[in-house]
Amino acid sequence: MFKAVKLTRVTIQCPEEQISPVMAVLGNMRLLHLIRIEETHLGKLGYVAQVDRKLLDHYDSLLSRTNRLIDGLSPTQPMPSITKIPRPDREIFRLKEVITRIEEKALPVLEKREKTWQEIARDQALLDRLKLLEPAELDFDRLGPLKYATWMTGLIPEENLDRLEESLSDVYHALIPVFRKAGKVVLFAMSLRDDEDVLHRALKSAFWDPIELPGDLKGTIYEVTRRTSKALEGLRIKLSELDQQRKVLGERYGAQLLETREIILLCSQLLRAQKKFGAIDHTYIITGWLPFDLFNELKKRIIEATRGKALIDRVDPEHIREVRAGILKIPILFNNPLLIRPFERLTTLYGTPSYKEVEPTVFLAISFLVLFGMMFGDVGQGALLFATGYYVFRKMFRFMDYGVILMECGVSSMIFGLLYGSVFGFEDLIPALWMHPMRHIDHFMKVSILLGISIISLGFLLNLINLLRQKRYGDLFSASGLAGALFYWLLAGLGIRYIFSENVSPAEILFAKVSAISLFIIMLFQKPVRRLFFHLRKGDKRHRLPKGIGITLFESLIEVLDDILRYMANTVSFVRVAAFGLTHVALFMAVFSLADMVRTAQGQGLSYWLIIVAGNLVIILLEGMVVSIQTLRLEYYEFFSRFFRGGGKPFRPLLGEKAG
């Protein structure tokens, strides 16, 4: 929980013909972070495996066939979850058969439906055009056989009609406006067949938008409209029958299709992962990071799957030269309990911890909830936050983590609400188990400062652990190391003593002075002294002192003063916890004052309660947002900055993201 899962580097060697079962095992185990062979010395020598392009093409084509069926049948079944990954090279045969069988049943229905759709669209478009021309009462039996005249139907912008009329003034013509629609005129244009070109040119230059009609129309426009409407009705009935058949097919084959698609996607992803493998002649080499505890299980499964034809080996990170040299980074696999896990998002928002760092999510989660609750303590509002979080958790899959965080914040808010005795701002419904913030402002401030000192001290402790784990012993004497921590605790202890007893003895002051000066000297000189040692170890005889030692000393002084000032500022910064807690109460007071004014004027009716409800909602939205931001700010700037360097690499398990 406090550190990332222990990983080991696994290397698998297997003959070419065994790569498929090995991939299936890796796919099933899932928790392997592949190392791109190109990044290793083997890859740099060119021993990189090729993706089985032929097999992948088969999968791609199968995927497009499956997607076509899924789009056509629109299955409503839930997404299946694939627990066992098959061998891609064998599975393709079964998948092909499944899809071909479903295609035989479904494609005729889908194709018929598509064709019917097209016919409906065509007839509907014709009907729309005929509707535009209906007022012209055209008779196609009389217009069709015209030998010496030509006619056209279409629309032109209304303002062009006069110019069109003038442009045709030299030829026999008729322009009959049928009706006007959205700045355009539906026009029936006619001229002698000899002047057809003139008519065409004139219409074209008047921005003619032709209404195309099929050449084989018979009867009057009303008859054609009636016939088309009837045909359309028939087509719609046919479509609904086909829809019914489609639904039945969807119910029968939907689950199978969805499962098939998932398997295809997983197999394709496995095949694509091959480019991360190495290959020497006919032997494949797979290397990656695996949780240490899973190694034996993986080894057993691979030996079983390949009938002992694969070699599997592991090396712990501390024995890898590239890791020691810092060239190769070990990925971080978080290992937090269910309720803490959503806070990993907030940790990674700041940075990914490195393998040798303390994994801070659990500390972040606890301190976040305490700070949030202190600033937003109210039983009623906490319950509302919890309910909102639950809704997000259940209904919005993508934001599930934030739903959990919201629920936990709600619980924290409710607990502090009980401690403050506040329910939707009413402070007389339940007794305060601890205090009413507005009545104990001084106490609240002191508690906030104490909380700040605790969180910063925790930051110091975590930093000391990090320094020891990373073997940066020299930094223990720095202002951010043990010396700095002792200095801070000394001053904090003195401050606490003064705040609570208001009586500090001269002996205590003398002890503090001596200790503080000693620690200050250690912090000030640690850097120049370390530089001097380094210089002496190098054995440069020409200069007694390294160049720029004065500047180093000056830098060191500035750094130490800066660090000490920051510790003080960071501690004072926690006063905001009390400040925002009080703001929360003050906002309630404002809402109640407003409600009381309404009550005085109109009595305790609907308006009074409306103001209470609206006020509560505004406080939840406004104050909730502000408090979240402030909490996060305290976590990142006051707490994380003490010990968290980040720069780690997240663990990306094989098949973590779907292909295609």
Add this chain to the structure above:
Amino acid sequence: MLLLAARYSFANAKVRALRARRLTPEDFHFLIQARDLSGFFAYLATTSYQDILSGKNIGGGTSIKSIERSLYAPLFKEYRKIAKALKNPGSRQVILALYSRFEAENLKIILRSIVLGKNRSLVSHLLYPLGSLTRLPWDDLWNCKDPAGLAKVLRGSVFGLAIRHALPQFEAQGRTFPIEVALDLAAFRWLAEATSRLSGKRDKNEARNVLGRYVDILNCLWITRLRLHFNMSPEEIVNYSLPGGMDITLKRLHLLAKSKTTSEFVENIPETMAKKLTMVREWSDFRPAFTSLLLRLLRKVLASFPFHIGVEAGYLLEKELEVQALIATMESKKQKIAPKDIARHVPMELLGEVAHV
């Protein structure tokens, strides 16, 4: 009249002040007589166009085409100043409508670049530097993938509907010409509507006197251009003619479009204009002749009763003709044409009589 004076006195004073900065016949003389293009720019830098040349690497990285376009920058600044000086919304609409002709030109460039798949950076030097008066969403327009997208982005402006109406012919003909004409027509239709909506009979009449005659002249020039360069039939020319003319009716326009010879063309032009065109023998000579005609009209308007929108519109048209003459001179210099030949293509009204040279 008092009302008109109150409405236009500030704008009129502004126009007078701006007009004092126009190029004099002497300026045109020295520009034409410049030994070469660098001499031309050296002189131009001493005129009111000096701001445009500062920072430009003439003869180096900056192309002549982009300098051509930047010569329009002062014109658009003056459009903005005059539009700001006009407090009456109706009068301001006339100026904005006149300005919209250039917006239409830039839209045409975007349209062509979209259809031809050209990158913005390749054609941006061809754009008019419209300045801050334009309200069209240019960045959104550049992101459009097709003319239908342009129509969608321009929905709500005069150009949106025009493009939408021209789309069927764009698809049928497979070229941008119908949309380009539709953009021009939309700008001029707006101008005609803005003119007709002006309040006050005198204001309206004076505006029609300037802008209606300007449209008449443009229509005559369009007829010659569409006939000579596009080989269009009379019926097409009539449909592509600009709305808002004054003396040239549709019937007369049709007659002009059908004219076979220059003399027949001149015969069909209204008498008031024809008197000044009797000397024209070649189709190509109509352009300078009509430009002179327009300049004379504008000079007359600017010298008479001052309180009407015709003064502001007239001044802006005069400035536009000055820029066009300047560009023609620059192009001639680039092609090393002799000064006396250049002078033939610059309207006499701009050259005047430079006595001391």
